[in-house]
Amino acid sequence: MRKCAVGILDSLSLLRKIKRGDLSALLDITNEFDIVMLNLPGQKVVIPSSVDLLYDFFKADQKGLVKTPRAQHYTRKAMGVGLISTDKEEWREKRNACRGIFNTAELNGFTSTMDDAIHFLFSSGRVNAQLDVVMASITINVIGRLFFGDFSDEDAEKIRISVTKMMEPTFRRMISPVPFLVDPLNIRTSFYRKQMFDVLSANIISARRSPKPNLIRKYFAENDCVEDVANLFAAGYETTASATVWLLYELSRNEGIKRRMREELSSIESLEDYHKLQMQIPLTIACVKEILRLYPPAWILGRTSTEDILIGDMKIDSNTDVVLSPFVFHRSSKYWDKPDLFDPYRFFNDKALEHKYYFPFGIGIRSCIGEKLALLEIYHILFYLFNNFEFEIDSKKVAMNPHFTLKPAGSIHIQLKPKKNEQQITGTGTIRRPTLERDLSK
Ligand code: HEM
Numbered sequence: 001m002r003k004c005a006v007g008i009l010d011s012l013s014l015l016r017k018i019k020r021g022d023l024s025a026l027l028d029i030t031n032e033f034d035i036v037m038l039n040l041p042g043q044k045v046v047i048p049s050s051v052d053l054l055y056d057f058f059k060a061d062q063k064g065l066v067k068t069p070r071a072q073h074y075t076r077k078a079m080g081v082g083l084i085s086t087d088k089e090e091w092r093e094k095r096n097a098c099r100g101i102f103n104t105a106e107l108n109g110f111t112s113t114m115d116d117a118i119h120f121l122f123s124s125g126r127v128n129a130q131l132d133v134v135m136a137s138i139t140i141n142v143i144g145r146l147f148f149g150d151f152s153d154e155d156a157e158k159i160r161i162s163v164t165k166m167m168e169p170t171f172r173r174m175i176s177p178v179p180f181l182v183d184p185l186n187i188r189t190s191f192y193r194k195q196m197f198d199v200l201s202a203n204i205i206s207a208r209r210s211p212k213p214n215l216i217r218k219y220f221a222e223n224d225c226v227e228d229v230a231n232l233f234a235a236g237y238e239t240t241a242s243a244t245v246w247l248l249y250e251l252s253r254n255e256g257i258k259r260r261m262r263e264e265l266s267s268i269e270s271l272e273d274y275h276k277l278q279m280q281i282p283l284t285i286a287c288v289k290e291i292l293r294l295y296p297p298a299w300i301l302g303r304t305s306t307e308d309i310l311i312g313d314m315k316i317d318s319n320t321d322v323v324l325s326p327f328v329f330h331r332s333s334k335y336w337d338k339p340d341l342f343d344p345y346r347f348f349n350d351k352a353l354e355h356k357y358y359f360p361f362g363i364g365i366r367s368c369i370g371e372k373l374a375l376l377e378i379y380h381i382l383f384y385l386f387n388n389f390e391f392e393i394d395s396k397k398v399a400m401n402p403h404f405t406l407k408p409a410g411s412i413h414i415q416l417k418p419k420k421n422e423q424q425i426t427g428t429g430t431i432r433r434p435t436l437e438r439d440l441s442k
Pocket of ligand 1: 083084095143231232233235236237239240243292296297298301302359360361362363365366367368369370371373374375
């Protein structure tokens with residue numbers, strides 16, 4: 001096993017580069033070694049980049065490894081106590097309580113609600129819009145409508161702003177090597193947390209009284225669930241939105257693939273069943289897999305050892321941070337041919353999904369509970385977009401902005417031109433009249 005211990009100055013310099021959005025030094029060192037140990041003031045950080053070690057780490061999850069306490073602390077401050085911010089027994093109870101929400105049968109029942117949210121957002125007159133904002137509005141709206149039945153665009157916007165304002169500075173602090181004695185984030189976080197929790201609480205009350213089917217009535221009928229719901233919004237919307245933004249961006253730079261995807265999506269009538277999709281839209285599915293390889297939204301997963309643990313033949317001391325990075329594995333020249341190239345066909349040719357170094361949704365017991373929902377949402381957005389619009393996207397090169405999610409740095413614009421058909425087609429095959437005027441007047 002090739003190990004590398006990085007001195008304190010070089011470790012700080014690597015961290016500075018990551019904070020600036022430059023991930024090339026991280027890739028250089030993890031390509032060369034199987035495990036890298038950073039020495040930061042008062043803290044050791046281990047970054048594995050060999051598949052032989054990866055599974056040992058995930059097996060240790062919740063048995064000697066927990067979510068990094070500093071990350072837990074900041075996430076709880078912003079989002080409260082929920083699935084993403086708990087460990088061990090507390091986490092297990094929450095995971096069991098939410099499991100049913102994300103199973104395939106439940107999700108298949110959600111598709112028309114999902115389509116309503118997508119239809120509403122795309123037909124609300126944003127013909128020239130900032131892509132990340134549109135996609136975030138859609139993914140927040142989808143979660144909002146699933147949980148509450150009804151959900152307004154204004155409330156979605158308040159959530160988007162609150163989460164963005166809380167999480168971006170929080171991430172910088174989480175990866176800062178300097179311990180903070182005073183926490184200037186308190187005032188800002190309290191303000192946006194209150195804004196978000198007020199919106200969620202009001203919607204939870206309405207959902208409990210609403211005659212429309214909704215997840216609050218089904219899964220959180222009695223208990224105080226605002227923090228659980230906040231956790232699900234935070235985990236679910238920006239991840240899915242970022243993946244969709246990157247996909248549309250890469251398609252705009254690969255016109256041939258975009259054309260073939262359009263043909264594929266217009267050749268089927270609906271996306272009704274999650275299980276049937278694999279056969280119906282193979283290129284679209286390969287493109288989504290490829291985008292989650294190149295730009296995994298959850299690009300680093302942080303853990304800390306609570307005791308000495310053995311990984312391979314290597315002892316990891318208690319209180320060591322472990323960074324498991326889908327980005328590092330997905331861009332590794334050890335495992336991928338031309339790792340920086342957008343090439344969805346690799347998922348046709350080399351059975352890449354069976355490789356254990358591809359894990360955009362994590363691995364093991366703490367892997368993503370919302371994976372199927374996220375994929376279904378992305379397929380429905382693409383289906384709706386391609387079947388109803390011609391669209392163009394700024395395709396100049398965009399850098400990465402690594403925060404909680406791996407976002408594009410700077411804004412990307414999308415220009416939508418409705419197709420000249422009279423009706424609009426949704427993912428479930430429902431045909432609607434265009435509703436631009438109606439929606440705009442809301
Ligand atoms: C493309 C979209 C998504 C990606 C790439 C993604 C990725 C991930 C990853 C890698 C993890 C594991 C984190 C870790 O090990 O520390 C995770 C956890 C989680 N995800 Fe997702 N996610 C996505 C969408 C969603 C959606 C739509 C939801 C729900 C609305 C969701 C809810 C969660 C929750 C609650 C957890 C914590 C699970 C636990 O600790 O038990 N995610 N996600």
